[in-house]
Amino acid sequence: xxxxxxDHLSANPLLPEVKDAMINAIRADFGNPSSQHxxxxxxxxxxxxxxxxxxxxxxxxxxKEVVFTSxxxxxxxLAVKGVAWAKAEKGKHIVTSNIxxxxxxxxxxxxxxxxxxxxxxxxxxxxxxxxxDVAKAIKEDTVLVxxxxxxxxxxxxxxxxxxxxxTREKNVVFHVDAVDSVGVVPVDVQKLGVDLxxxxxxxxxxxxxxxxxxxxxxxxLWPLLDGGVQESNRRAGTENLIGIIGMxxxxxxxxxxxxxxxxxxxxxxxxxxxxxxxYIEHYxxxxxxxxxLPNLVSVSIKYIEGESLxxxxxxxxxxxxxxxxxxAGALQASHVLLSIGxxxxxxxxxxxxxxxxxxxxxxxxxxxxxLREAVKTLRxxxxxxxxxxxx
Amino acid sequence: xxxxxxDHLSANPLLPEVKDAMINAIRADFGNPSSQHxxxxxxxxxxxxxxxxxxxxxxxxxxKEVVFTSxxxxxxxLAVKGVAWAKAEKGKHIVTSNIxxxxxxxxxxxxxxxxxxxxxxxxxxxxxxxxxDVAKAIKEDTVLVxxxxxxxxxxxxxxxxxxxxxTREKNVVFHVDAVDSVGVVPVDVQKLGVDLxxxxxxxxxxxxxxxxxxxxxxxxLWPLLDGGVQESNRRAGTENLIGIIGMxxxxxxxxxxxxxxxxxxxxxxxxxxxxxxxYIEHYxxxxxxxxxLPNLVSVSIKYIEGESLxxxxxxxxxxxxxxxxxxAGALQASHVLLSIGxxxxxxxxxxxxxxxxxxxxxxxxxxxxxLREAVKTLRxxxxxxxxxxxx
Numbered sequence: 207x208x209x210x211x212x213d214h215l216s217a218n219p220l221l222p223e224v225k226d227a228m229i230n231a232i233r234a235d236f237g238n239p240s241s242q243h244x245x246x247x248x249x250x251x252x253x254x255x256x257x258x259x260x261x262x263x264x265x266x267x268x269x270k271e272v273v274f275t276s277x278x279x280x281x282x283x284l285a286v287k288g289v290a291w292a293k294a295e296k297g298k299h300i301v302t303s304n305i306x307x308x309x310x311x312x313x314x315x316x317x318x319x320x321x322x323x324x325x326x327x328x329x330x331x332x333x334x335x336x337x338x339d340v341a342k343a344i345k346e347d348t349v350l351v352x353x354x355x356x357x358x359x360x361x362x363x364x365x366x367x368x369x370x371x372x373t374r375e376k377n378v379v380f381h382v383d384a385v386d387s388v389g390v391v392p393v394d395v396q397k398l399g400v401d402l403x404x405x406x407x408x409x410x411x412x413x414x415x416x417x418x419x420x421x422x423x424x425x426x427l428w429p430l431l432d433g434g435v436q437e438s439n440r441r442a443g444t445e446n447l448i449g450i451i452g453m454x455x456x457x458x459x460x461x462x463x464x465x466x467x468x469x470x471x472x473x474x475x476x477x478x479x480x481x482x483x484x485y486i487e488h489y490x491x492x493x494x495x496x497x498x499l500p501n502l503v504s505v506s507i508k509y510i511e512g513e514s515l516x517x518x519x520x521x522x523x524x525x526x527x528x529x530x531x532x533x534a535g536a537l538q539a540s541h542v543l544l545s546i547g548x549x550x551x552x553x554x555x556x557x558x559x560x561x562x563x564x565x566x567x568x569x570x571x572x573x574x575x576x577l578r579e580a581v582k583t584l585r586x587x588x589x590x591x592x593x594x595x596x597x
Numbered sequence: 598x599x600x601x602x603x604d605h606l607s608a609n610p611l612l613p614e615v616k617d618a619m620i621n622a623i624r625a626d627f628g629n630p631s632s633q634h635x636x637x638x639x640x641x642x643x644x645x646x647x648x649x650x651x652x653x654x655x656x657x658x659x660x661k662e663v664v665f666t667s668x669x670x671x672x673x674x675l676a677v678k679g680v681a682w683a684k685a686e687k688g689k690h691i692v693t694s695n696i697x698x699x700x701x702x703x704x705x706x707x708x709x710x711x712x713x714x715x716x717x718x719x720x721x722x723x724x725x726x727x728x729x730d731v732a733k734a735i736k737e738d739t740v741l742v743x744x745x746x747x748x749x750x751x752x753x754x755x756x757x758x759x760x761x762x763x764t765r766e767k768n769v770v771f772h773v774d775a776v777d778s779v780g781v782v783p784v785d786v787q788k789l790g791v792d793l794x795x796x797x798x799x800x801x802x803x804x805x806x807x808x809x810x811x812x813x814x815x816x817x818l819w820p821l822l823d824g825g826v827q828e829s830n831r832r833a834g835t836e837n838l839i840g841i842i843g844m845x846x847x848x849x850x851x852x853x854x855x856x857x858x859x860x861x862x863x864x865x866x867x868x869x870x871x872x873x874x875x876y877i878e879h880y881x882x883x884x885x886x887x888x889x890l891p892n893l894v895s896v897s898i899k900y901i902e903g904e905s906l907x908x909x910x911x912x913x914x915x916x917x918x919x920x921x922x923x924x925a926g927a928l929q930a931s932h933v934l935l936s937i938g939x940x941x942x943x944x945x946x947x948x949x950x951x952x953x954x955x956x957x958x959x960x961x962x963x964x965x966x967x968l969r970e971a972v973k974t975l976r977x978x979x980x981x982x983x984x985x986x987x988x
Contacts, residue, residue: 209635217629217636217835225623228839232616238608238805242907243916244600245608276667276806279824279834291711309824309833316823320682408835414629415667415806415837430821432707433670433700442700443670444608444799446806448619449837516633525634 210569213525214501215358215386215560220452221411227455228413231448238444240436249447256454263410263457264403265394266420273419273440274450278385278406280430281419282309284441285381285402288427289350290317293379297347298322301378303335303364304545305357309404310383311541314352332494333362333546341372348378355384355393355403359529359542359558360493361502363387370399379425385409385417389460390501391468401425407449411563412456416449467563471500474561477570478503485578492546492556502560506543506552509591510584515557518580524573527558551590601960604916605892606749606777606951611843612802618846619804622839630836631827640838647845654801654848655794656785657811664810664831665841669776669797671821672810673700675832676772676793679818680741681708684770688738689713692769694726694755695936696748700795701774702932705743723885724753724937732763739769746775746784746794750920750933750949751884752893754778761790770816776800776808780851781892782859792816798840802954803847807840858954862891865952868961869894876969883937883947893951897934897943900982901975906948909971915964918949942981 211219220228231252237245239253254269261269275281290300302314304326314324327339335353344351351373356363366382373380381402387393388403389410395403402425406417421427421440433442460467479491482505492504507515512528519526529540543553559573585591602610611619622643628636630644645660652660666672681691693705695717705715718730726744735742742764747754757773764771772793778784779794780801786794793816797808812818812831824833851858870882873896883895898906903919910917920931934944950964976982 211628211636213628213632213634213636216632217627217640219626220623228623229620232611232619232804235610236608237602237604237916241604241607241916241918242904243604243911243918244914245602245604245916249608276671276837277834279822280667282824283822283833307824309822312823312833316819406835413837413839414835415840428707431670431674431700432703433673433698442674442703443668444797444805446667446804446837446840448804449806449840513633520634523635525628525632525636527632527634 208523210524210572212559212561212565212569212573213527214562215558216527217414218408218411218562219564220413221456221459223459224412224452224456228448228452231451236447239447240434240444252451253445253447256450259454259457260418263461264388264405264420265396267396268423270438271421271423273421273437274445275417275419275441276446277415277417278404279309281404281406281417282307282383282385283313284419284430285404285427286310286313286350286352287317288430289379289381289402290322291428292426293349297349299345299348300324301340301343301348301351302326303329303353305329305333305542306352306354307358307383307385310352310354329545331547333357333360333492333542334494334497335364335369337365337368337372340369344372344376344378350379350381352381352383355382355387356391356499357493357542358386359540360504360546361499362494363391363497363499366398366400374399386499389457390499392464395420395422407453407456410456410460412453413449416446416453418453468500470563471561474565474567474570475500475503477567478559481570481574485574486581490548490552492543492548501562502558504556504558506548506556507581508552508555509588510555510581512555512557514584515580518583519573519576522576524576526573527560528556529558599914601915601963603950603952603956603960603964604918605953606949607918608805609799609802609953610955611804612847612850614850615803615843615847619839619843622842627838630838631825643842644836644838647841650845650848651809654852655779655796655811656787658787659814661829662812662814664812664828665836666808666810666832667837668806668808669774669795670700672795672797672808673698673774673776674704675810675821676795676818677701677704677741677743678708679821680770680772680793681713682819683817684740688740690736690739691715692731692734692739692742693717694720694744696720696724696933697743697745698749698774698776701743701745720936722938724748724751724883724933725885725888726755726760728756728759728763731760735763735767735769741770741772743772743774746773746778747782747890748884748933749777750931751895751937752890753885754782754888754890757789757791765790777890780848781890783855786811786813793818798844798847801847801851803844804840807837807844809844859891861954862952865956865958865961866891866894868958869950872961872965876965877972881939881943883934883939892953893949895947895949897939897947898972899943899946900979901946901972903946903948905975906971909974910964910967913967915967917964918951919947920949
């Protein structure tokens, strides 16, 4: 039986066009974009073509504002640490939110070990940051605000434009982790008014291990990787050209197909939300009902343990996740779910269901049926499940 | 006319087996190695298989000592900065050599901006570091020694084992930038006795944008990329699985074919060195005559400008380089050549000729003939070329 992939946030399959482009690139024997001879020229052209496609996707003013990286994590590290180090003489205070991805959280934890101070603003029960909290948190020595565009566990989309107008007024650099938004929902860096914006290729069906950082012209940051003069001295190292070519094609398709993809995603989401009560009871849907990613549902299922549920569904060839793959090894309750008010038990009983353009409604129904059986089995053996809660 | 690639140091073509493995990986729709379901298991197995191949190539005690990175530059940055930061309380002094790659040099320059001190030991006219200079440079607060295995511009191979016995005795972490050696000449981390060793996949015909860092068990360093728990918490971020699979296959072949490749490389080198005097005069061969990479010749050609020579040879469809591609945009005289005693003019007139397993002797003769004509033309218009030097 085919595997139903409802864990697209961990890994999206590559689009056929992306595969073809990467396979052609592998066969083309590209040189090194930095070389001065013909072999280098062809590579350099391919690199810059991808940069233009990516720049168009996020509507940056110039392709030069796009720095290629090895993925979302590197982009975030480059933005957060790069600005913190470059601005150390101005100040060492950073503002963030309680529900950021580990790439931001742990970059900031690292900076704390270097005497930086961090203020983390809370979120409401939907996971929304209040822009006025950000305004209040900014101090004389604040050099960076880092808030995510959308949350990777609950899908809530933050009020980035409003926060950007505050940071601009207060002359503080604003970084946005948009890894789970770029290529999925429209992201326009000029409209948002941000200074730095991190993204990765896989969320829009490009290869893993490739990403980028939008750096608004004039935004000063230290490179994370020092060495050669690649990427206009902002990121040293010979480029992953095959991956970058894949990302470029994926970006073009994301722009072209955004409307159709979004309609499909939204229909899938409506189906899950409408059908869930017919299959299980005692659950909570996490995240904002409207300001939210269309390809994700987070559901806290009471009286069960999410890890067990993932394994049981895996036996039925259905891939889902309890949370982001990056944190899967950690076995701690999600800081995101605790921040929006879930208790420890509910947080542990949470599934993140994420679908992609190739999923069909029948995948959802196969999942829902398997979920009903698995939840029933797990609750029967759960000491937490009260008899009064039985259906 | 086919392009003769004698600039392999900038970019090696992928081996057919590497291409096949990467194309199969692209078609296989791997998941995320960190996921807990079947899609993740297959990805995780492929990842660990590559790790074992790479570990065998450098003879590390355990595959766990191999951290995958986005390439040699990231490996070097992780090693140098990672140790410096982790050991900051013990001391902030680092020892290196005058002829390191820009990845090391500029990582150290960055650390100097964070109040670290660097002692750089000189090299002799062959580019060799004297181990006793390293011993003398190590002080109470020295936390790291970073010396390259082979030099990327002149090919000289450094006395790493001797330096390692010094660092071990003095209890200082020893990092070796072996980017241009691993997979090209035998590199055995246990025999060398080093703590950290950087390498990249492309020098042994794997893809660009992939590399690794050997981290001897017990060596403490801060990650450069914070975030997820990948790579045993030493390098966060979803892996470039397609690239890593390519590197794994390239590593297996490097081990299997090392002997045959080396014989071919050496024969090519002997041919160039023997034939050069029949084609040009007034030149100097740089680097050590024996302790040297077999796939590289550096030649300083008097009374010409190297960049012009590269462009003229490019017109003849011959790719060569004046120096490493990473520095190609910089247009400064090579610090390596100045360090071994070349003057500014000779340094500017230097070609680095690097060949690969697919090059044939006839490629060298095509190059030599084109070189003769180009040198003649350039010298005729050169104001530096003395009449008395005419042949």
